[in-house]
Amino acid sequence: MTEATAAELDAADPLAHCRDLFEIPEGIYLVGNSLGALPKAARRYVSVEFDRWATLGVEGHFTGNLSWKDYHHLVSEQLARLVGAKPAEVAAMNALTVNLHLLMVSFYRPTATRHKILIEEHAFPSDHFAAESQIRQRGFDPASSLVVLAPRPGEYNLRPKDVLDTINQLGDELAMVLLPGVQYYTGQVFPIADITAAAHAVGAVAGFDLAHAVGNVELELHDWGVDFAAWCTYKYLNSGPGGVGGAFVHDRHVADPDLAKFTGWWGTNADSRFEMACEFDPIPTIDSWQLSNAPILPLAALRASLDIIDEAGGIAAMRAKSERQIQFFDRRLQEVLGKRIENLTPSDLSQRGCQFALRVAGGNGKEVFEALEEANVYCDWREPDVIRAAPVPLYNSFADIENFVQALDYIVEKGSTDRDVVGKDSVDEPFSPGSDEDA
Numbered sequence: 001m002t003e004a005t006a007a008e009l010d011a012a013d014p015l016a017h018c019r020d021l022f023e024i025p026e027g028i029y030l031v032g033n034s035l036g037a038l039p040k041a042a043r044r045y046v047s048v049e050f051d052r053w054a055t056l057g058v059e060g061h062f063t064g065n066l067s068w069k070d071y072h073h074l075v076s077e078q079l080a081r082l083v084g085a086k087p088a089e090v091a092a093m094n095a096l097t098v099n100l101h102l103l104m105v106s107f108y109r110p111t112a113t114r115h116k117i118l119i120e121e122h123a124f125p126s127d128h129f130a131a132e133s134q135i136r137q138r139g140f141d142p143a144s145s146l147v148v149l150a151p152r153p154g155e156y157n158l159r160p161k162d163v164l165d166t167i168n169q170l171g172d173e174l175a176m177v178l179l180p181g182v183q184y185y186t187g188q189v190f191p192i193a194d195i196t197a198a199a200h201a202v203g204a205v206a207g208f209d210l211a212h213a214v215g216n217v218e219l220e221l222h223d224w225g226v227d228f229a230a231w232c233t234y235k236y237l238n239s240g241p242g243g244v245g246g247a248f249v250h251d252r253h254v255a256d257p258d259l260a261k262f263t264g265w266w267g268t269n270a271d272s273r274f275e276m277a278c279e280f281d282p283i284p285t286i287d288s289w290q291l292s293n294a295p296i297l298p299l300a301a302l303r304a305s306l307d308i309i310d311e312a313g314g315i316a317a318m319r320a321k322s323e324r325q326i327q328f329f330d331r332r333l334q335e336v337l338g339k340r341i342e343n344l345t346p347s348d349l350s351q352r353g354c355q356f357a358l359r360v361a362g363g364n365g366k367e368v369f370e371a372l373e374e375a376n377v378y379c380d381w382r383e384p385d386v387i388r389a390a391p392v393p394l395y396n397s398f399a400d401i402e403n404f405v406q407a408l409d410y411i412v413e414k415g416s417t418d419r420d421v422v423g424k425d426s427v428d429e430p431f432s433p434g435s436d437e438d439a
């Protein structure tokens with residue numbers, strides 16, 4: 001394996017055929033961590049719902065095995081498999097930040113002495129805002145209730161031990177931990193099981209944002225005892241822009257009548273829902289957190305992707321390929337770019353997902369990124385100085401990785417200020433980024 005070329009690895013890849021199940025923008029697409037590619041079948045799944053709408057109208061809510069009133073349940077088992085949960089513990093609903101709020105309404109229950117939320121310094125701003133506003137909403141002050149944990153000086157990643165020590169130190173002042181499964185900037189995998197155990201040991205609740213974890217790494221939320229989690233589906237689950245969000249509540253909590261909750265008609269007993277009585281009869285699953293009737297078209301698109309994932313052998317098969325891609329990417333960066341590029345992502349496989357957080361030595365990363373963009377190489381820029389690139393096992397080939405490394409080498413070597421050299425008209429050698437017919 002260590003000396004294998006991209007072509008050899010692609011020829012031996014059991015998931016290579018999956019690439020043809022997606023429509024991928026021309027060029028090298030390494031931003032599935034931001035917006036997953038379009039599953040070809042999504043057009044068909046959504047079109048079926050347009051047809052049902054056109055022919056059945058409102059009766060579509062109640063007709064057939066795709067009835068819209070039950071449609072959200074079509075994805076329960078598939079989502080449960082992806083996060084290591086029971087179907088009664090997962091729901092496709094709303095969007096990520098909305099779900100974080102709804103779950104914090106239930107799980108952040110501050111008292112005069114136990115009111116702190118632990119987050120990390122580089123939390124995605126939406127998560128930071130959500131935690132801060134929950135604290136204010138309960139009459140507390142983020143200055144004293146929001147604990148923001150930073151990596152040690154000169155380090156990019158939080159040491160797992162430092163996270164656990166902080167939890168222990170906060171002790172009975174800690175109400176809740178809200179941390180990522182995979183950090184969106186560095187790609188670091190957090191030890192969810194250990195963090196959950198540490199939080200529980202001091203009497204706190206453990207919640208996770210799995211935006212960059214679901215569909216990327218293997219998860220066992222139920223067995224790990226996680227209290228709650230939320231994620232989006234438009235990144236590694238390829239559901240399309242603004243796709244429906246996901247949520248998890250551990251089954252020891254789902255029927256707890258003492259949990260505060262914002263409620264709506266989609267959370268009450270489905271058998272009596274349409275009697276329109278005003279007595280809330282909570283569904284004894286995570287469904288009782290649902291508010292509104294489900295967004296059928298985004299769910300249809302999501303189903304197309306989840307079916308591909310199942311057909312590919314699920315997250316275990318995806319992760320197995322991903323680990324080979326990570327090792328190949330590491331090796332080629334080392335061989336071709338050496339010290340001209342730094343990867344902030346932890347080097348240990350167990351502490352990283354498929355995303356690389358690359359920093360260009362010399363500080364002209366932004367120009368390098370812009371030159372990559374011009375050359376139809378899709379990756380993304382995150383301030384202050386990181387190029388994120390994520391080979392996704394479902395549709396990225398080893399050749400994509402090789403081509404990315406070659407493009408990066410070419411641009412870094414030529415000097416990215418030299419725009420006319422790296423403009424996309426002149427870069428079909430050596431990495432053939434595709435035609436320049438894009439709009």
Ligand SMILES: *Cc1c(COP(=O)(O)O)cnc(C)c1O
Binds near residue numbers: 098126211212232
């Ligand atoms: C992508 C992402 C979000 C985006 O939130 P939305 O509510 O889906 O807009 C939030 N948090 C994290 C960690 C993310 O990676």
